[in-house]
Amino acid sequence: MVVLGTGWAGTSFLRNVDTSQYDVKVVSPRNYFLFTPLLPSVTCGTVEPRSIAEPIRNIMRKKGEQIQFWEAECHKIDPVNKKILCRSNICTNSEGKGEFAVDYDYLVVALGAKPNTFNTPGVVENCHFLKEIEDTQRIRRSVMNCFERACLPGLSDEEKRNNLHFVIVGGGPTGVEFAAELHDFVSEDLANLYPTVKDLVKISVIEAGVHILTMFDKRITEFAEQKFQRDGIDVKTNFRVIKVNDKTITMSSGLTGEISVPYGMVVWSTGIGTRPVILDFMKQVGQADRRVLATDEWLRVPNCDGVYALGDCATISQRKVMEDIAAIFRVADKDNSGTLTVKGIKDVLEDICERYPQVELYMKSQQLENFADLFKDASDDALKESKKLDIEVFKKALANVDSQVKMLPATAQVAAQQGNYLAKCFNKMKICEEHPEGPLRIRGSGRHRFHPFGYRHLGQFAPLGGEQTAAQLPGDWVSIGHSSQWLWYSVYASKQVSWRTRFLVVSDWIRRFIYGRDSSCI
């Protein structure tokens, strides 16, 4: 079994898979797991880089098993020969040994994503991303360099102002959190150390949409926008970035047309794109026309024996009810009468809801209590008369169900749950071969071996700076302010992957409380 990647999905899988059943080999260019939700904190020194990194060998050693880890990048997946090709970028010292191939029976692809530049010219050359630990170190150095540069003799106020213009492209949670962190860093720490230039600092957030933090509740979006306004962070919504050169960033909106603004530093955080190795793999498995690798609900790559994909590098393509409507009808119509009874549906409803989670979501969205109500609502008379219904009525009743299919967000939470899920499937592979636990096969016979992956949303945070955080918890419960900040601290401390990083993160927070953030250009 070969695992590609040591991010949330890969690490969560590794921590849970039973390594005594499988010969596990891990290939990743990163020999550590990174607690990515704290990356924005690292950019300004609230938390130190190493405090959120845990060596993958440590994690595996705790399991008592020796797995093989190879620090290399997989650059080609060959599903036909069940083989991957890897390249080590540290191997400069021995001839031609940087390249090697690994055979697999099972391949777990958890390679993550790359930043999405939308092919905007100049972004790769001039902008910072916020995905890897090296990015945060570069950003931190860059912020300090902007300040030191603005303090050099002989600069006009105009030039100082340009050097101290920090631009964040993308109003998602990462971009907003970074903007908030940077504002705190400037106002709490740097203002005292650079009193001559502190008033020249400007932070701008550029967002193509109408609002920032659109994935959150409206109340949070509003609060965030108001808080940023009070803090003097310039939120430019409806602006699309056209190009970036080494001194200015050019953007346009319907109102202003094209404008160019000089900047000191740009951080690009507009979502994720697919890695080249995944794109190449997609071509081989007949997904060339898609933008993201699709898997089924069991995280399997279709038409590709033994290959699983999870985390940011793939999305689950939920089977549509309407595609299977005839089969579903057949399964529910046990006596082959051509009509369904309410009882007949009730017998298979659980299986249907598990196989097609959109059915349950649809029922919830329509505030229906049970499946029978669905029919009532759709064809009141037909059901009342006979308590039976034929396939045409059935189709009509479920016509809008598939609108409820939800794409899972590209978050750590999803990736971690997927890794955990897949590991558990592998662990009970043998048992489930004999005693399948999954729902009824709609288009086949018998049951699926495993339950399909189900995501449980535990809530999401949006730190907004000044010890204030917005939290959106399950059940649309929204909390904003200092109390959520403390919730944030405790959740993030408890979610740490080891006691070591927990100790480090907490002592970093304490250090920051007492002494502030470090401003050394390291």
Next chain:
Amino acid sequence: MVVLGTGWAGTSFLRNVDTSQYDVKVVSPRNYFLFTPLLPSVTCGTVEPRSIAEPIRNIMRKKGEQIQFWEAECHKIDPVNKKILCRSNICTNSEGKGEFAVDYDYLVVALGAKPNTFNTPGVVENCHFLKEIEDTQRIRRSVMNCFERACLPGLSDEEKRNNLHFVIVGGGPTGVEFAAELHDFVSEDLANLYPTVKDLVKISVIEAGVHILTMFDKRITEFAEQKFQRDGIDVKTNFRVIKVNDKTITMSSGLTGEISVPYGMVVWSTGIGTRPVILDFMKQVGQADRRVLATDEWLRVPNCDGVYALGDCATISQRKVMEDIAAIFRVADKDNSGTLTVKGIKDVLEDICERYPQVELYMKSQQLENFADLFKDASDDALKESKKLDIEVFKKALANVDSQVKMLPATAQVAAQQGNYLAKCFNKMKICEEHPEGPLRIRGSGRHRFHPFGYRHLGQFAPLGGEQTAAQLPGDWVSIGHSSQWLWYSVYASKQVSWRTRFLVVSDWIRRFIYGRDSSCI
């Protein structure tokens, strides 16, 4: 007043100088002070880089004064026009503003030194140095890369062994401490994480002299060599490195001739050399034939009004007694009789000893109690007869005095004391103008304004790994073992420049005790 450099000398000067009397400007490419004695600890993650760095602006803010700091490198000192030329290497963003000139009345040169490669080919390209924080980060990454590389598939044992051969060139305190740290890192932390390759690790220390740690007491040298032998660290004395290429290091000794050894990483730590900007300055002030910039005993650069040099970039050139012997005689012979009395000498002895510290050292080394004994010893009869002596006898008596002139070592301790001394001189400049406090001018009249710089040695540590440290304290008191390690911890914690770094360093030590060192390739 312009201060160049933010190392031990520059920072110690800045912390002590009275900034209300002078308009102080600081130019340094590093906007932080680095606690360099802990650099070897940083290479292996015992202490984190930022824990030993304190922003220079923090240090100055604590004084309640706003000084101007410019992050730039001085590349030319022009003593004729009293001007320095600086270049900022962060200024890529505004046209031609990277270069600027600064006028000075007083110039404090504390630029430090660069690593000395003795022009050995390939050193700059292939070796790591151990002077800056970036060096330690590179070394740490390099150590981890060597291990990861050795774990890649398809490597022969021979190749693994080569990748895990760590070479340290130079058996001074830094090199030895690094070797000890690395050995601890490997045996305490990495052996558990890389069990398949742990036995292939080899650490070699290459020293051109007969022993390592030659500046220490023999007992320490012996203990260190024995401990390294027990630990399996290969100490190659009497070996001179001839060249280094990207895979092998070539060295020679009288016994073996030239041998080439493959390596995974080389750390070069063979002492210090003079920076180009200082060499250029030396040409301008008539010191072109010297290897190191010389100052007088008051840290002034001769023939160069208002320029002071201290720390590793300069050495104090102690005035020889024999050069001034006639003048000294004249000063002591108050009645111009052509002969000296014991009483006459006693009157000026204190001044002479202050001006020429070698006199006191010579007396100590000869176990003489007072100056009169010197004459007794040298010309027993002459003194006994007359209790008087003429210049010839005087010369003869002092003939060997100058052999006691000691060069100060290039240590943090010396630099810090020099910075402190010079700051105090500047602070009392006005008072001492009227009431000079220094010794009698031997070749002039009146007194020197200030006491010459006197170095007070407080002892030196040599950490040898495994929680054992050798300490050489004043009075030739030598202590080796675990107790010295605790002394080392407490001294280094107390010497921290701020409570913040003290907190960080101590929490790093605690973290290391509990959780070991981090092995992430960051």
